[in-house]
Amino acid sequence: MSAWGPTLLDGGRTGFRLWAPDRDAVTLEIDGGEPTPMQRHDDGWFTADAQAPAGTRYRFRLDADLAVPDPASRAQHRGVHGWSVVVDPAHDWQHVDWGGRPWEETVVMELHAGILGGFTGVMARLPEIAALGVTAIQLMPVNAFGGTRNWGYDGVLPYAPAEAYGTPAALKALIDAAHGHGLSVFLDVVYNHFGPDGNYLGAYAGDFFHGDVDTPWGGAVAVDADPVHRFFVDNALMWLDEYRFDGLRFDAVHAIANDAFLDRMAREIRAALPDRHVHLVLENENNDADRLGDGLYDAQWNDDFHNVLHVLLTGETSAYYSDFADKPAERLARCLEQGFIYQGEGSPNHDGKPRGKPSAHLPATHFVSFLQNHDQIGNRAMGERLTLLTDTDKLRAATALLLLAPQIPLIFMGDETGSEAPFLFFTDFHDELADAVREGRRKEFAKFDAFADPEARKRIPDPNARDTFTRSTPLPGPQADSWRDLYSALLALRREHIVPRLSGAKGMAARALGDARVEAQWRLADGATLTIVIDLADMPEPLPDHAGELLHAEGDRFAAWLRA
Structure with a gap:
């Protein structure tokens, strides 16, 4: 037994599974229903079947003080500490013939x-x-x-x-x-x-x-x-x-x-x-x-x-x-x-x-x-x-x-x-978790020059504030x-x-033409050559001409040519 999560069965019943090798006993709890002791298997899996159609809320009781959601829950009710929900995986797909794109x-x-x-x-x-x-x-x-x-x-x-x-x-x-x-x-x-x-x-x-x-x-x-x-x-x-x-x-x-x-x-x-x-x-x-x-x-x-x-x-x-x-x-x-x-x-x-x-x-x-x-x-x-x-x-x-x-x-x-x-x-x-995340976030940036000063790090937004979102x-x-x-x-x-022309396209050659200028060429699938020159210097120089069709240019900063 190694599959995770609930499985819908006939008659509105559902099979439940949990791998809990550290526990001797686990109880399945159904919201509004009677608790069901789960069967323990030698490999650490616990199983149980119960009347639980789609929409049923459930969880696993480990002891008197701890009930946990299904780690393979398909949906939750009221958050990750709340009830798991049985979900019917069926869906009325409109585009059933879609097979994806290359x-x-x-x-x-x-x-x-x-x-x-x-x-x-x-x-x-x-x-x-x-x-x-x-x-x-x-x-x-x-x-x-x-x-x-x-x-x-x-x-x-x-x-x-x-x-x-x-x-x-x-x-x-x-x-x-x-x-x-x-x-x-x-x-x-x-x-x-x-x-x-x-x-x-x-x-x-x-x-x-x-x-x-x-x-x-x-x-x-x-x-x-x-x-x-x-x-x-x-x-x-x-x-x-x-x-x-x-x-x-x-x-x-x-x-x-x-x-x-x-x-x-x-x-x-x-x-x-x-x-x-x-x-x-x-x-x-x-x-x-x-x-x-x-x-x-x-x-x-x-x-x-x-x-x-x-x-x-x-x-x-x-x-x-x-x-x-x-x-x-x-x-x-x-x-x-x-x-x-x-x-x-x-x-x-x-x-x-x-x-x-x-x-x-x-x-x-x-x-x-x-x-x-x-x-x-x-x-x-x-x-x-x-x-x-x-x-x-x-x-x-x-x-x-x-x-x-x-x-x-x-x-x-x-x-x-x-x-x-x-x-x-x-x-x-x-x-305490919010405090730890906030302070950990600020400490993380101490290695950046702009935030070496602890006072500067206080400007970093609090991850937990709604405004940050x-x-x-x-x-x-x-x-x-x-x-x-x-x-x-x-x-x-x-x-x-x-x-x-992309399938199998590979780089042919590339070189730096200055501190911030690069020329690169690729051999495309049909044998065509794509050449690109980019210049990110503060004061770019005029771009050279290349053989082939000019696909696009951005002033003296970028140009791309395609030669068939």
């Missing part, structure tokens, strides 16, 4: 469902997102967390959509509607840790974690144990099969520190869903090229692209940007040609330890590039966007590079309207129409000239 067509917009008004609020934005030329939306984590608002990475019940965002049916309706607009839908999932409020696993399944393996969030998740492996793989399959998500982005897999689990999970997903375009993407600080290129994972988020361009756009070199402060144009050239910048070299921000593996052999589409995302804005103390950190001409040039280069582009909600609103780190914790709404900026026109034009060029 990876090469992908242009991702990352969204936070809570900021945008929940699942129905996101649905209302789908027409304008599709009209812009975006082909996929990616939802930041939507699973249940403590409180009513959260950045997304403090979830504790991975199977249950957050009540504050909407019901399971509302999430399925959003995905169905997106498919009707030709949009793929990806979900960000967190399998490397649980949040601090509402995680009861340690009370009955201590072996869910490796207490002797430290991570920033406590003991490492024990994905080498079969019940734990099944917990996460079945969760991934639920989102992809039952909800019909088109792909998953796996958060910070370097913190899982188990490549065998990653490979096995991807193989199981591929075997279970062979007839759809299902895309699997990693976030992996280790720049592990071995996880790419064998058909298991489509791509990795490439922080190197963001980091070096951030240095060139803003001049910031504190903390992790120190890894990219030296010769940033040369580093950008390597990134455009080969993918990763760090491919085994020592990293100053990692105490000189080697980081990464060679990646020049990989096609460009194995890398997801971005100028901004939830991390790179929200992990700033004040949540500033690039619209406030660099000048418009430079940012337009960098945007053109992002959207016309062969790597898969990702934009963050609000980029397309030049939003100047911050995207801050926000939570909804209380009492509401201020993060991506309101259009003062040049919204100009930015929207730029994005629309660039994505139309990408769709017409780049996407049909």
